[in-house]
Amino acid sequence: MGQRPATPRELAHVLRACRHLCVLTGAGMSAESGIPTFRAAQTGLWERYDPLELATPEAFARDPELVWRWYSWRRELVAAATPNPGHFALARLACLLPRLTLITQNVDGLHQKAGSRTVIEFHGNLFANRCSVEGRLVEDDVVIENGIPCCPRCGARLRPGVVWFGEAIPPAALAAAADAAADCDLFLSIGTSALVWPAAGLAESTRAAGARVAEINPAETGLSAACDFRLAGNSGEVLPELVNCLS
Numbered sequence: 181m182g183q184r185p186a187t188p189r190e191l192a193h194v195l196r197a198c199r200h201l202c203v204l205t206g207a208g209m210s211a212e213s214g215i216p217t218f219r220a221a222q223t224g225l226w227e228r229y230d231p232l233e234l235a236t237p238e239a240f241a242r243d244p245e246l247v248w249r250w251y252s253w254r255r256e257l258v259a260a261a262t263p264n265p266g267h268f269a270l271a272r273l274a275c276l277l278p279r280l281t282l283i284t285q286n287v288d289g290l291h292q293k294a295g296s297r298t299v300i301e302f303h304g305n306l307f308a309n310r311c312s313v314e315g316r317l318v319e320d321d322v323v324i325e326n327g328i329p330c331c332p333r334c335g336a337r338l339r340p341g342v343v344w345f346g347e348a349i350p351p352a353a354l355a356a357a358a359d360a361a362a363d364c365d366l367f368l369s370i371g372t373s374a375l376v377w378p379a380a381g382l383a384e385s386t387r388a389a390g391a392r393v394a395e396i397n398p399a400e401t402g403l404s405a406a407c408d409f410r411l412a413g414n415s416g417e418v419l420p421e422l423v424n425c426l427s
């Protein structure tokens with residue numbers, strides 16, 4: 181079946197027979213919470229920086245203080261953000277279906293704030309700190325040296341607990357997401373440009389398993405042509421409508 185425009189009512193009809201729904205969200209999910217999407221222009225002080233040049237191990241090695249200033253700015257931005265109706269609708273949807281696996285590329289923690297209990301954080305979490313030498317997550321109080329947090333155990337610089345460009349996805353997250361994409365009977369991609377792998381490839385394993393793919397996005401993406409259902413719209417509007425049709 182080729183891509184065809186669908187309505188929330190039609191997708192709700194499909195969801196009623198759904199045994200396992202696998203959802204992948206991207207930055208568009210948080211756009212209506214005021215967090216700029218990854219490929220939207222950066223604002224203010226950071227306008228001249230391209231995230232692709234800051235969110236890399238090379239940038240951190242070259243100028244850790246600059247990278248920490250950027251992440252501190254993003255942490256402030258995200259800490260002030262609240263979940264939007266789309267986040268709350270997804271949390272509600274999990275209660276209406278037999279099984280929903282939520283995979284997010286976002287690092288803002290808004291799904292959890294909206295009440296989603298099990299969230300596969302494919303690209304880590306903005307507020308986590310990891311030791312740059314030991315690799316472990318560090319939750320204790322950190323020592324700040326020249327504006328850079330350091331590991332209380334070994335003294336090495338800490339880094340934000342997010343996946344940088346060129347880095348591997350946390351193995352547990354990758355395995356859980358791949359299993360869910362292959363097992364589900366519907367894959368729903370929401371608010372992602374479907375450009376960054378391996379997240380962008382998850383829908384393919386759903387299709388390879390003979391299951392269907394749906395997308396919620398105001399714009400076309402690399403996934404749109406392969407979708408069985410495409411709902412053109414903002415997730416903060418479409419998802420609550422979808423949940424209303426199901427309730």
Ligand code: OAD
Nearest residue numbers: 206207208211217218219285371372373376397399414415
């Ligand atoms: P992008 O900025 O690439 O894409 C955001 C998508 O959201 C676009 O397709 C928009 O059309 C869509 N969008 C915008 N507003 C929306 C709304 N209100 N409702 C629904 N969709 C909306 O962000 P991502 O696809 O998430 O990876 O980017 C994927 C990854 O690229 C990020 O996780 C990050 C980046 O490299 C890492 O940091 C490793």
